[in-house]
Amino acid sequence: MRRSPRSNGRKRRRRARSSRLRLPPPSAPRCSVDMMRCMTGFRNFHIEGELAGLALGPVLRLLLPGESWSKVHRLIENRHVEINGNLCVDRGRRLNEGDVVKLWAEPRNAPPREDQLRIRYLDRDVVIVEKPAGVTSTRHSEERDWSARRRQLQPTLDEMLARVVGRRLRATSAGKARGRRAPPLRVRAVHRLDRETSGLMIFALSAEAEHRLTAMFRAHRVERRYWAVVRGVIGPQTIESYLVRDRGDGRRGSTDDPSKGRKAVTHIAVREVLGDYTWIECRLETGRTHQIRIHLSEAGHPLCGEKVYYRPRFGAAPPDQSGAVRHALHAFRLALDHPITGERLEFEMPLPDDMRRLIDRLRAAAR
Template sequence: MSITKNIQYKVSLENEGATLATIVRNLKPDLSWSRIKKLIAQRHIKISNDVCLDPARRVRAAEEVELLVKPDGKALDKQEIVIRHLDEHLVVVEKPPGVNSVRHPAERTWKESRKSLSPTLEDLVTKQIAFLSKKDVKSKSARLRVVQRLDKETSGLLVFARTADAERGLGMQFFNHSVERKYLALIPGTIAPQSIESILVRDRGDGRRGSAPFSQPGKKAVTHVHLVEKFQAFTLVGCQLETGRTHQIRIHLAEKGSPVCGEKVYRTTANGTILPDGSGFPRLALHAAELGFIHPISGEPMHWNMALPEDFSKLLQHLRK
């Protein structure tokens, strides 16, 4: 037996913590365990719009599991990660959407065979550097040091340090907010050019991150927003980060009533109102288009631009018609 039609299922509280294989078996009891594992390996199963290749992955409540008649694309290979700059101290890469920047601490003890089912950008770049330098992937020269992250669905430029000195130097620039980071985001409707400043907290009252009164303890966040291109029902905006808090752009735009298209978390306000989208875009329409900093060792100013990925570019082409 196989999958004859696409099936979507939103994980209930009752099934939270179950393995992906168990969820698929519940949805398709006619499938054998071996058949389920094969379908997962062949990219027929997605969790929250991302292909999952790990049958032992435990699901969380409200996640969406989708069983696909046709497999979804192919896995990323280390050769597909574009390296924009590589020297002995750092590496700048183009992150594709749908890949975690780094592995969750709880997953770092996984066996390599399990990690290979869902490689992170850190994993892929480490392997590519090892391949290019003809070194073992576990060698010290291949190891990456994390100084920056992008959300899984976000594409764009990202830097990893390769030495302790570079890690300290880049870390200080991020801490001092001197790193140049410019993003492109598509939003429904429009928004006035402005600088958004708020205090971000981990829990705004409904378990999600958000802004709080300035009198409350939290982290200052500043996003500068300008208009790039206006469409009939959408606007492409540029967002320059003065600070770089977790989900900062997504939170700030959503709190102004203009969530990033494809937003799943912050479209719902703290009072339960669901903000409109209408784009049908399956992921966050958010792209880290520019990155600039001072090389932590040489002192040389460095700057890169990255074009939009194909799916984002096609969306804009469609809106221009």
């Protein structure tokens, strides 16, 4: 088929723009996918200078000069690329200054589908769901203006849950009474789990439930317990510190000045020592951002598979040869009084398959 002059003109302009861009300096990480297979399994690319503002596809084409456009597109579509730790399959995603693009030799796990969500409790005010690893709890503010197509490429838990719960409610007599043109259901987040963390979450479905649940979390009236696998052998203890957004190295962490941080308390119990690793239970007394991950890392026992908080405040962390495919953290228990009815709600979720296999493997290696 013969291309139109307009199509050819757009193609020439794209090529001209790419040719005007300067490639990253020699010190920038550049590699082929085949070379990565012989190294660590991934490479990081830090976006800066003229690369900022460009789409993911053209940027990877510049950083991987030995690869064709079709190969670059396949890498993105087949889940080899993460941006700032989040899977990205959208080659048109614009990159910002300071973004970190991680290119994996092996594909990442596919995002969970709506039909894979397991709802444990549902009424007109709240829903409790088992969050799988690999999906963000809510959409980042920078992504809220995305088109419907881009949102479908990278779904979030609250968006999937709104569709699933909406269908269930419409299937009931109360839902049918609303009519087919009822406004889309709003799922209201009152707490969050990190993208790689699995476990139980509760969302509000009404404004009153959202208000009361927020107050309950603030007053520490919601019981949350986690299972984690950490590097090294750790004993039972309580970790208390004051957390700040930047501890001095660009990461969240603890400060020695209580007036500058927010109090965070984590209670740790040991379930099993697995050779050079430990399976532990963590109970949150407070619920600060990344609290468990920070406390364990600063204690010298970061999570297996941890990619951000892997250095203690002083000294070096034990090496991670666990082979964990993500940070090994699972919110297995959620207990609270129903915010509207007062009914006691208590739920537990078994270990997901990846963490169960990790523990079995470490247990076998320790024998």
